[in-house]
Amino acid sequence: MAIDRNTRIQMIDLRELKTRREEIIANVANRGMQVDVDVIIALQEQRSALMQETENLRARRNENAAMMKGKMESDRRAQLIAEGKALKEEIAAKESALEEVEKTYLAMAKTIPNYAHSAAPIGKLDTENLEIRRWGEPTRFGFVPKDHVQLGESLDLIDFDTATRVSGPKFYYLKNEAVILELALQRYALDILRKRGFTLTITPDIAREEILEGIGFNPRGEESNIYAIEGTGTCLVGTAEITLGGYHANKILQEQDLPIRLSGLSHCFRREAGGAGQYSKGLYRVHQFSKVEMFVYCLPSQSEEIHEQLLAIEEEIFQGLEIPYHVVDTCTGDLGAPAYRKFDIEAWMPGRGEKGEYGEVTSTSNCTDYQARRLNIRYKDAQGKIQHVHLLNGTAVAISRAIVAILENFQREDGSIGMPKALVPYLGFDEIRR
RNA sequence: GGAGAGAUGUCCGAGUGGUCGAAGGAGACGGACUCGAAAUCCGUUGUACCGUCUGACGGUACCGAGGGUUCGAAUCCCUCUCUCUCCGCCA
Secondary structure: OOHHHHHHHHOOOOHHHHOOOOHHHHHHHHHOOOOOOOHHHHHHHHHHHHHHHHHEEEEHHHHHHHHHHOOOOOHHHHHHHHHHHHHHHHHHHHHHHHHHEEEEEEHOOOOOOOOOOOOOOOOOHHOOOOEEEOOOOOOOOOOOOOOOOHHHHHOOHHHHHHHHHHHOOOOOOEOOOHHHHHHHHHHHHHHHHOOOOEEEOOOEEEEEEHHHHHOOOOOOOOOOOOOOOOOEEEEEEOOOHHHHHHHOOOOOHHHHHOOEEEEEEEEOOOOOOOOOOOOOOOOOOOOOEEEEEEEEEEEHHHHHHHHHHHHHHHHHHHHOOOOOOOEEOOOOOOOOOOOOEEEEEEEOOOOOHHHHHHEEEEEEEEOOOOHHHHOOOOEEEEOOOEEHHHHEEEEEEHHHHHHHHHHOOOEOOOOOEEEEEEHHHHHHOOOOOO
C-alpha cells in the first residue's frame, strides 16, 4: 500500500537517470565504483509500467465502491460486491509485484553516487588528491623531535594505557593542561564561527538510524564505522554533521531564511574496525574525540561560494594556531558517495612517519542536493516551487588531531611545549613544562 | 519505571464506514473599498508519485508510522512511535 512513501529515499534525482545516463556512468567509473546504471533504468521502466497498471485498477475499485453509495436492488449490489472482490485480488497481486520491483530499484538506485565537480581531480586513491595551496613551511627542529605519544607521556598529558584497561584500545584520558587545551580549542573555534554568522549548538551524541542513513552513513553491517546501540534504533554519532543535518530533516524551509549556518560541538564515535596499522597509535585515529563542526543549508546557487567560505574559515583557524598545512582538492575516488567536491586541510605533523608528514585535520564537502534528497529537506523559491536545498559541512576543529599538531609542532628541545598565541587567552598559560 | 489522555492540512480545530483531500476558524497571498491604512467583503491557499500534446491537465496515494477487517477506512481492529498530565527516580 504505502509503496510510494519509499520513493523519497533516493539520492541523485532519479528523473534524470535517462537524460544524464552517460554522465552518471562516467562519474561512477571516475569514482572507482561498481553500479550498473542500465539495469536501474530498466527497473525504473518496469516500475513505472506496474504503477500505471496498479493505479488503473485502483481507479476502477474506487469507481465501483462509489456506485454502491445509495440504495439499490440486492441483485445489483451483490454483483458490484463480486466485482469489487475480484478487483481487490487483482490489485493485491499487482501491488506485490510492484513492491518487489520497487525494492530492487531503490536499493540499486541508492548506490549511485553524487555527481562530481568538473574541477575535482580524477583518481582512485588519496595519493592522487591535488595539492592546491600550501601555508607555512614544515616545522624544522635543531634536535630530533618526539611524536605526540612520547610528549603526552613525558608531560603527563595523555594516558593511553589506563584507557585501554578501562575502555579498550584507541581510547585515552586527557590529563592536566591537555584538558584545558581541549576546552580552549573548542572555545577558540566557536568564537570564530560566531563571528562568521554561525548559530552555535551542542548537539546530541546519539541519533536515529534514519538520520544516519540520510547523511550517507551506514549504521549497520561489518564495514560500518558506527556504533549502534542495541535494541534502540539509534547510534552514537560519528560527527555532528549527522545531528546538524537531521536538524531540519523533513522540512520545507523559507528561501529568505537561507543560508542557515549551524555549528555543532559534539563527541564523535568511530569504531575504526580493522583500522590497526601504521597510524593506529596515538591520538590520530581513536574511537572517541570531540569536534566542532560547521554545517550549512543553502540555495543551489550559493553552494559553491559557501564551500569556499568554509574552507577559508578552516584556514583561518589553522593559521591562527600557527600550524603549517596544505590544502588538497580530493580526487573522485576518495570523495565518498555524497560529496560533489571536497577540500581537506592536512596539517604538518612532525612526529608522523619517518621525518614528519601532512595529516588530515579538516575536511569540507559540498554535498549539493544529495543528502537533502534523502533527508527530505527542501525550500520554496520565489515562484512557489519546491526544491531541495544544498547541504555543506566542514570541520572547524577536530580536537584530538589539533592536539597532535600543536604538541608536535610547538615542542622544544628541553621537552617543554609552547602554545599558539591565539590560544593563550583561553588557556591561561603559554607553555607546558614539567 | 507505573497510571491515564492524545496525534487530522502552515497553525487551531470538527469529523454517524460511502456525499471527506477532508467542515469551521486563524494566518498568508490576490482583489474590491480607501488619499493611505485599519475594519469589512470576494477569491486563492498541501505534498509526492505515475502519465502527458510539459500548458492549463488526467490519474493514484497521503488524516503520527506499519499491518489487518471491508465491495468501500480519517472513521473499526492489532502493533509500534511520539507528545501531554499525574506518580516514582534523578543531574
